[in-house]
Amino acid sequence: MxxxxxxxxxxxxxxxxxxxxxxxxxxxxxxxxxxxxxxxYRPPIHRQKPGCCRLFCSLLFCFFVTILALFGITILVMWLVLRPHVPSYSLQNIEFHSFNLTEQQNAYSLNSDVLYTLEASNPNKRIGIQYDEIDIYTFYAGDELGQSSIPAFYQGHRNTTILTSELKLVNATLSQSAGTILQSSIQSTTLVSLQIRVDVRARMKFGSYTSFHFWVHSICDVQFYPPTATTPASVTSKSCGHTR
Known part of the structure; x- marks a missing residue:
């Protein structure tokens, strides 16, 4: 071995x-x-405890996140229940009772009496509309001719309301260029184009709650033949569209 x-x-x-x-x-x-x-040598690791300020900020952040989440859920539930729709407006008719243009020392002035007929439609099933004001502005070739208004009123659910507003112009001043174009159109009996702006300020109402104010703006383009000594003014076309 x-x-x-x-x-x-x-x-x-x-x-x-x-x-x-x-x-x-x-x-x-x-x-x-x-x-x-x-x-x-490895020194011992000391874990630093969070300070009071950091803890407070974390709690505050969680609080705001919770509030925003609850607010978002509430808005979503209300939208699902109410299904809100923006009311619509259209220009139904225009009546020119008078429409006269005068010229004095290269200055043009317009005297007119116009009746506007509007249709306001509320398509909401559970929401009413509280109108604070409806203003109607009339423009020609960029010049504002005048303004008329419709008083405040309440419109119920799924309701269509016919509204009228009269615009009376007495010596409304036109610019030199706009007056010249309008005078030429009246003398040659050609189409005159007007622009109508409708500004609506309203609030929504459901139950005892009334919402904040909102605006709806509509722009309507109108074309008509001016009146003559033998024939009244006649509207050939009108169309409206919402701007916001």
């Missing part, structure tokens, strides 16, 4: 010497093994 060799005291397998005894053994001439690597 082969002899089993055990490592002797100076062999590499037995040469580990603790760090604290290394210098003493070296001074005594003893054989020492390799120097063990020094232990790495």
């Amino acid at each position: 082969s002899a089993q060799v055990y490592p002797f005291a100076g062999s590499p397998a037995m040469s580990y010497v603790p760090q604290q005894n290394y210098d003493k053994q070296k001074m005594n001439g003893a054989a020492v093994g390799p120097i063990p690597p020094p232990a790495t």
Whole structure:
């Protein structure tokens, strides 16, 4: 049998010497093994607790997020229940009782009596409309001729209301260019174009709740033949569109 060799005291397998005894053994001439690597010092980790300000900001943020979420859910539920629709307006008829243009020293003035008939439609099933004011502005070639108004009133659910407003102009001043064009149209009996702007300020009402004010603006284009000594004015076309 082969002899089993055990490592002797100076062999590499037995040469580990603790760090604290290394210098003493070296001074005594003893054989020492390799120097063990020094232990790495790791300072303890201190976890900093959140401050009061940071905690307050987090709670405040959560509070506002919750409020916004509840507000959004409320608006969504109300919309699903009420299904609101914007009311619509259209110009049904125009009657020119008078329409006279005069010229004095290159200045033009217009005397006119016009009756507008409007149709206001509320398509909502559960919402009424409280009108605060309806203003009607009349323009020709960029010049504002005048304004008429319709008093405040309430319109019920799914209701269509016919409204009338009279515009009386007495010596309404026109610019030189607009007066010249209108005078030429009257003398040649050609079409005259007017622009009618309807501004509606209203609120929605459902139950005992009244909403904030909102505006609806409509622009109507009207074309008509001006009146003559033998024939009254006649409207050939009118069309309206909502601007917002």
